[in-house]
Amino acid sequence: MAQEGGHSVSIDIRESIVAQELDSDERRAQRSLLCLFGGPSVLHRGHRIVVPEGSQRLLVLVALRGGRVDRRSVAGSLWPNGSDDRAAGNLRSAMWRLRTAGLDLLSNERGVVTLHERVDVDVHDVAAWADRLVRGTQTEEDLVLDGRPLDPEDVLPGWYDDWVIFERERLRQRVLHGLEALSKLLRERDRCAEAVEAALCAVHLEPLRESGQKALLLAHLAEGNQVEARRALDAYARLLRSELGLRASSELNDLLRVPRPRFVRPTSPAAD
Numbered sequence: 001m002a003q004e005g006g007h008s009v010s011i012d013i014r015e016s017i018v019a020q021e022l023d024s025d026e027r028r029a030q031r032s033l034l035c036l037f038g039g040p041s042v043l044h045r046g047h048r049i050v051v052p053e054g055s056q057r058l059l060v061l062v063a064l065r066g067g068r069v070d071r072r073s074v075a076g077s078l079w080p081n082g083s084d085d086r087a088a089g090n091l092r093s094a095m096w097r098l099r100t101a102g103l104d105l106l107s108n109e110r111g112v113v114t115l116h117e118r119v120d121v122d123v124h125d126v127a128a129w130a131d132r133l134v135r136g137t138q139t140e141e142d143l144v145l146d147g148r149p150l151d152p153e154d155v156l157p158g159w160y161d162d163w164v165i166f167e168r169e170r171l172r173q174r175v176l177h178g179l180e181a182l183s184k185l186l187r188e189r190d191r192c193a194e195a196v197e198a199a200l201c202a203v204h205l206e207p208l209r210e211s212g213q214k215a216l217l218l219a220h221l222a223e224g225n226q227v228e229a230r231r232a233l234d235a236y237a238r239l240l241r242s243e244l245g246l247r248a249s250s251e252l253n254d255l256l257r258v259p260r261p262r263f264v265r266p267t268s269p270a271a272d
Contacts, residue, residue, distance in 0.1 A: 032105065034063055034121045036156055037149040042103055052097040058113070059098065060156065062106060064123070064167045067115035074113055077163055123155060127171055130178025133185065143186060145194070150175055150201055176202055176209065183215040192223035207239055210249060217255050229256055 033043040040056050042049045051059055057078055062069050075087035082090070091113070095106055107114045115121075126149060132138045152172040156164055179202035186195035196219040202212035213236045220229035233256060237248040 031118050031120060032103075034059070034105070034115075034119055036060065036063070036121065036123045037154045039122075039156065042105070049101065049103060051103065052101050055094040055097040055101075055103075057161070058091065058094040059103075059105060059115075060159075061163065062113050062115050063119075063121045064163070067119075067121075069113050071108065071111045071113055122149065123167075123171060126150070127174050130174040130181075133178040133181040134174075138182075138185065143182065143189075143191075143194070145182075145198060145201065150179070151205065172205065176206055176212065179205070180211055180215045183219055187219055187222045190222075192219060195219035196223065207236075208243060210252065214252060214255070217252065221255065226256065 035041045035043055035048075040051045040060055042051060058074065061074060061077055065073075071088075071091065074091065075082075075084070079087045079090050091108065095108060098105060105116055105119050107116065129142055129148070132142055152168045152175060155168050155171065179198050183195045183198040183202070186192070186198060196216065199212060199216035199219045202209070203216055206212060213232070216232050217229045220226075220232060233248060233252060236252070240246045240248055
């Protein structure tokens with residue numbers, strides 16, 4: 001009987017684990033991803049849904065401002081020239097268009113427009129990844145670049161609203177710091193090829209940024225490639241001269257300045 005009881009308990013535990021996994025899978029399936037890289041669009045259950053044009057700015061504004069925005073702030077940013085009644089009508093219309101398209105993503109209660117908790121935002125994911133790298137709280141998955149969107153210029157292409165430009169630049173700075181931190185972390189783990197790639201991504205995003213160029217030089221040197229480091233420094237020096245009329249800093253030049261061994265004149269053997 002004890003064995004039967006133990007067997008029953010074992011079955012119950014396995015069934016509980018399976019039920020939890022199924023429940024977790026279902027919760028993940030219920031989540032939606034708001035894609036601002038190349039967007040806006042919404043990815044849900046493997047299907048990409050285009051956001052109605054009349055609702056795009058409302059949804060994007062709330063998402064970029066942390067998922068919770070006072071209704072008056074929404075009106076001031078999106079409909080600054082209309083009356084309060086007109087702004088309220090525009091808000092209701094934009095939310096109605098979302099729901100009609102099958103996108104029940106926002107709520108409007110007590111004067112606050114909120115993004116539902118089940119909605120993830122790709123820009124937030126990239127910013128959080130960069131923050132973990134800078135703070136040193138990264139996971140092993142954070143050390144892999146493949147498949148990660150990184151260029152802030154791909155966020156909402158063709159949008160030139162002041163609040164979009166600000167958030168785009170904010171993301172760019174976070175990504176640059178994240179890539180430089182990633183290159184350093186990979187270099188310390190002797191993953192030099194990946195460190196070079198991360199630094200190259202930073203340099204591609206902002207070629208004139210000295211800290212990114214420094215990360216690239218250090219990655220090349222850690223790999224033992226002084227010629228690659230010299231080539232990268234020379235290219236940066238030419239770019240600085242042509243774009244800004246400046247010279248590369250002494251700190252960068254010092255990285256490649258290997259002290260020559262001091263020549264010591266041999267002494268003659270003592271005479272007998």
